[in-house]
Amino acid sequence: MYAVEVEDLVKRYGRLEAVKGISFRFREGTIYGLIGPNGAGKSTTLRILATLLEPTSGEARIFGYSVRKDKHKIRGIIGYLPEEAGGYKYLTGYEYLEMNAKIYSPDNYREVLEYGAMLTGLGDRLEDRIGSYSKGMIRRLLLARALMHRPRLAILDEPTAGLDVVHATQIRNMIKDMVREGITILLSSHNMLEVQFLCDELSLISNGVIVAQGRPDDILDETDTDNLEDAFMRLVSHG
Amino acid sequence: MGSLLILVKKEIKETIRNPRFIVFTVVLPLILYPVIGLIMTQAFTSVSEKTKTGMVIVVDYDRSNISEYILNSLSNTGMNVVTMDREPELDNVDDNVLGVIIIPEGFGERFLNGERPIIRVYSVINSVSISEQGLMSFVFGIVSIMKDALKTLMAQMGGIDPALLANPFSEERQIYVRNWHRTLTERDLNAVAMQVMFWPWIMFSMIISVVQLSATFLGEEKEQKTLEILLTFPVRRTTILFSKVVGSSILAILAAIFYTVGFLIYLNSFSTMIGQFGLTIEFILDPISIVLTGVIFFLALLFSAALGLTVSVIAQDTRSAESLATAVVMPTMMLAFIVMFMDISSLPTLAQAILYAFPYTYLMEGLKYVYIGRYDFFLIGIIDNLLAAIVMLALVSKIFTSERILTMKIRFGKRRGS
Numbered sequence: 001m002y003a004v005e006v007e008d009l010v011k012r013y014g015r016l017e018a019v020k021g022i023s024f025r026f027r028e029g030t031i032y033g034l035i036g037p038n039g040a041g042k043s044t045t046l047r048i049l050a051t052l053l054e055p056t057s058g059e060a061r062i063f064g065y066s067v068r069k070d071k072h073k074i075r076g077i078i079g080y081l082p083e084e085a086g087g088y089k090y091l092t093g094y095e096y097l098e099m100n101a102k103i104y105s106p107d108n109y110r111e112v113l114e115y116g117a118m119l120t121g122l123g124d125r126l127e128d129r130i131g132s133y134s135k136g137m138i139r140r141l142l143l144a145r146a147l148m149h150r151p152r153l154a155i156l157d158e159p160t161a162g163l164d165v166v167h168a169t170q171i172r173n174m175i176k177d178m179v180r181e182g183i184t185i186l187l188s189s190h191n192m193l194e195v196q197f198l199c200d201e202l203s204l205i206s207n208g209v210i211v212a213q214g215r216p217d218d219i220l221d222e223t224d225t226d227n228l229e230d231a232f233m234r235l236v237s238h239g
Numbered sequence: 240m241g242s243l244l245i246l247v248k249k250e251i252k253e254t255i256r257n258p259r260f261i262v263f264t265v266v267l268p269l270i271l272y273p274v275i276g277l278i279m280t281q282a283f284t285s286v287s288e289k290t291k292t293g294m295v296i297v298v299d300y301d302r303s304n305i306s307e308y309i310l311n312s313l314s315n316t317g318m319n320v321v322t323m324d325r326e327p328e329l330d331n332v333d334d335n336v337l338g339v340i341i342i343p344e345g346f347g348e349r350f351l352n353g354e355r356p357i358i359r360v361y362s363v364i365n366s367v368s369i370s371e372q373g374l375m376s377f378v379f380g381i382v383s384i385m386k387d388a389l390k391t392l393m394a395q396m397g398g399i400d401p402a403l404l405a406n407p408f409s410e411e412r413q414i415y416v417r418n419w420h421r422t423l424t425e426r427d428l429n430a431v432a433m434q435v436m437f438w439p440w441i442m443f444s445m446i447i448s449v450v451q452l453s454a455t456f457l458g459e460e461k462e463q464k465t466l467e468i469l470l471t472f473p474v475r476r477t478t479i480l481f482s483k484v485v486g487s488s489i490l491a492i493l494a495a496i497f498y499t500v501g502f503l504i505y506l507n508s509f510s511t512m513i514g515q516f517g518l519t520i521e522f523i524l525d526p527i528s529i530v531l532t533g534v535i536f537f538l539a540l541l542f543s544a545a546l547g548l549t550v551s552v553i554a555q556d557t558r559s560a561e562s563l564a565t566a567v568v569m570p571t572m573m574l575a576f577i578v579m580f581m582d583i584s585s586l587p588t589l590a591q592a593i594l595y596a597f598p599y600t601y602l603m604e605g606l607k608y609v610y611i612g613r614y615d616f617f618l619i620g621i622i623d624n625l626l627a628a629i630v631m632l633a634l635v636s637k638i639f640t641s642e643r644i645l646t647m648k649i650r651f652g653k654r655r656g657s
Contacts, residue, residue, distance in 0.1 A: 013646065050471050053642045076473035086464040103472050142468070 001063065003028045003153055003184040004049065009058035011044050018044040020208035021058065026186075026201050028063075028152075031179055033199035034188040035228065041208040042188035043083055046157045049186065050080040062153055076104075079146035083157040083188075086138060089131030093122055093141050096130060097148065104149035116148030119174065136167035143171055147178050154178065156187040160194060172198060192228035204232050211235045261562070271569055275576050282370040282580040290377050293337040294319040298326050303347025305392070312388030313381065329363060329415040329422065338362045338378030340385075350389075350407065353400055357409045358382075365417045366582045367428070367435045367607060375414055375425075382410050418584060419611045439575035439603040446543055446571055446599060451564045453487040453547025458560030461551075467645070476640040480548070484632070487544045528609045531617035538624035539602045545631035552638050553647045571599050578603045595619070598627040 002025045011019040019041040026032040034042045047053045049060055051071040060067045065074045087096055097116040101109040117126055120140050130138065139159070146154055159175065160168035175185055175198060189195050195202055196216050203213040212219050212235050216228060223231040254260050297313070297320055299306045313320045326341055341359040349356040362378040364371040389407040393399045412425045423431070460466040469479060550567055554560035574597060577583065583594055583604065594600050601620030608616045638644055 047467075047645075050467075052467060052470055052645060072473065072475070075471055078471065080468065080471045082464070082467040084464050085468055088465055089463060103474060145468070 001028055002026065002061075003030070004032070004060070004062055004186060006045070006049075006060045007058055009045065009048065009060055010056045011041075011048060011053065012056045018208055019048075022203070022205065022208070022210045023058075024203045024210065024213055026184075028184050029179065029182060030200040031175065031185040031187065031198055033195040033202035034186070034205055035190070035192055035195050035202050035232070036188075036205035037190055039207075040190075040205045042190075042205055043157050045205075046080075046155050046186070046188055047082075050078060050155050051075055077152040079149065079151035079154040081142055081146040081154070081156045081159060083161060085142050087130035087133070087141060090129060092129055093120065093126035093133070093137075096141065097126070097145060100145050101148065112149050116144045119144035119148060121170065136163050139163055139167065139171065140174075143174060147174070147183065150181065150183060153184045153186060156185060158189055159187055160189070160191065168194070192232060196228045202228075204228070204235060206232070206236050263565075266566055266569065271572060274573050278573065278576050279580055282368075283373065285581070285585065286370045286373040286377070289335075289337065289374055292319075293335045293374075294321050294333075295337055295378065295381060296320075296327060296332070296339045297322050298324070298339065298341045300344040301342045301346040305347030305350055305389070306342045308392055309342070309385045309388055313384060316384060318381070329361060330420060332363060334365075336363050337374055338381065340381065346408070353403060355403060355406065355409055357411060358385075359411045359413070361422070362412070362414045363417065364414060364582075365585055366419075367416060367432050368578070368582050369436065369580045371582050372428075372432065375428075379412060379425075418607070418613075421611070435606050436579045438606040439578045442599070442602045443571055443575045446539070446602075447565065447568045449487065449540055449543040450547040450550070450568050451561050452490055453483070453544040454551040454554065454560035454564040455547075455557055456483045456487050457548055457551035458554055458557035461554075462556045470644070477636055480636055480639045483548055484541065484544045487547065488540050492540070527614065528611075528617060531614065531621065532605045532609055535601050535605060535617065535620045535624050538621065538628050539598055542598055542624060542628040542631050545628065545635045549631065549635045549638065552635065552644055570597075574599055575603060596623065598624040 005025040007023050008021045009019055009023070010017065010021050022041070022045065024032075034045060036042055044053065048055050048067055049062060051067055051074050055067065062074050063077060065077075067074060087093070091099075094113075094117065097120070098109070098113050101113040101116060105112040120126065122137060122140065125133070125137065130141070133141065139162075143156070143159060146156065154175075156175070160171050163171065172194065175187070179185055187195075187198070199216060201213070201215055202219070203210045204219070205211070212222070212231070214222075219228065219231050220226065223234045225231040225234060295313075295318060297310060299310065299322055310320065310322060327336075327339060329339070332339070339361040341361075343356070343358065346356045346358065360379065360382055362375040364374055386407055390404060393404050393407060413422050414425060414428045415422045416428070457466070460469060470476070472479070546567065547564055550564045551560040554563045574594070577594065578600070583591055583600070586594070598620075601616070601623060604616075605620070638647070
């Protein structure tokens with residue numbers, strides 16, 4: 001079964017067309033990447049899939065549910081990490097996870113909560129208020145929040161943005177572990193080397209249009225390049 | 240010098256683009272204060288007009304030369320004085336009657352005997368407000384004219400007791416309040432007026448607190464970048480919305496309790512002062528009216544919470560939300576001035592309709608009606624506030640359930656390139 005199917009998706013903000021009729025799909029149990037520079041339309045696409053924005057035209061389905069008609073059902077099976085996200089500064093990390101666990105898994109929230117706490121790797125710092133956390137700690141907390149209820153699809157927008165090498169590596173490993181547990185991942189990144197390391201399949205997106213898609217190795221072969229950055233530059237310059 | 244200029248330009252740009260500067264330095268002085276001035280001018284012009292067109296009834300039971308002399312002296316001032324044989328029912332006097340002066344039988348005789356006679360003076364006002372109290376002063380001022388006339392007469396007569404010359408007669412002053420259908424002593428009215436006139440300001444401070452608080456509720460979500468995650472929770476958007484409405488209402492009620500306690504302490508100290516001066520306030524608050532006021536209070540809180548959330552939807556951050564909330568609530572400040580200074584029932588019908596369509600009017604005018612059990616006022620107020628709350632909740636709910644909550648943006652002092 002396809003985890004995500006996107007067909008001719010268009011999104012306009014007034015006169016600005018952010019997404020210009022993109023299509024892609026991928027199966028359950030994989031890591032799929034939307035790759036491109038800032039302003040390419042990645043975040044808009046992910047926000048449509050997370051049911052935050054309405055598509056102007058086209059359709060997108062998650063495990064068969066339409067983002068137009070089945071918003072509530074989709075929200076129950078996804079975990080979403082926005083690119084720019086924070087936590088409630090006066091709540092402790094533990095309280096924040098507890099609130100999420102109770103909303104997503106009211107019947108077994110304690111188990112989900114403990115799992116989420118383990119995912120953060122923050123230990124006793126979970127008892128502190130989020131306002132006292134570093135950027136890396138907040139990102140780990142939010143990623144754990146998005147994954148703790150074991151969603152069928154985790155939508156992660158720039159999961160490692162702004163993090164140092166240590167924290168970014170921890171998060172990449174966490175994502176890989178999640179896939180082994182059966183969670184499907186859709187992530188965006190402008191860090192093409194990171195995507196090359198993580199993703200089974202990907203779409204390269206530029207200026208609201210997909211310029212290439214497939215397995216990373218296949219894209220490298222097709223463009224006769226060694227890494228996705230070079231491949232992207234070659235595709236864009238030829239496009 | 241060059242560096243100083245660069246830094247000064249930076250300071251000025253930062254300050255001018257701060258929404259608080261726009262609200263408190265531009266909106267307040269250029270719009271609010273002139274409007275308040277206009278309200279006060281209108282209030283006092285209306286008093287002045289009423290004194291020209293209104294009339295004072297004099298009931299002369301004495302019919303002596305002395306009382307006739309006083310009446311003639313009043314007529315010579317150009318005042319519209321009407322004499323009547325019998326004391327009118329204050330409930331039934333025409334709207335242009337400003338006062339009733341009753342000269343008792345034997346007034347002239349007592350005066351000639353060197354005693355100090357007593358007259359009764361009723362000021363008839365529509366409601367308790369500063370402008371209406373101005374009319375009260377006008378009517379009591381007539382008594383001074385009567386006294387001056389008598390003093391002139393006494394000077395011509397000669398051989399009068401100097402104490403009597405200083406104050407030829409005493410008067411019992413009372414005030415009839417038309418929309419309360421009650422007669423009060425001057426001192427009692429002043430005591431109640433203090434409560435009634437401060438009430439709009441207590442309500443105003445509460446309203447602005449609730450609207451700002453609700454605005455901050457969503458503004459903080461935007462500022463802390465927690466809104467997107469919140470909106471992907473598998474709960475209905477209306478549930479999220481009502482969690483904010485209920486949350487801000489609970490905090491507002493807590494704030495209202497603190498306000499009320501503070502106000503009660505204030506009133507208590509005031510009552511102590513009243514007791515020291517031997518005043519008695521005979522009013523008893525009507526319990527049903529208090530319950531109805533509570534309902535209006537609750538609905539107005541809901542309206543305010545929804546208004547604050549609507550404001551915060553279009554504001555980009557907490558600071559913009561607070562400033563926008565303050566700007567939106569500013570007309571309420573004008574309303575507080577209107578309630579304090581003017582008698583709304585004496586305004587033109589269109590003005591009354593506009594003011595009574597505004598839900599907060601019932602909250603601010605409420606205390607005037609709590610004393611007299613005017614249930615129709617409260618019931619209309621409940622309907623108006625309920626409709627306003629429903630409309631505002633429907634509006635914010637519509638925004639909340641659409642993507643506009645993420646895409647609508649208002650920013651004060653939009654920067655180039657943003």
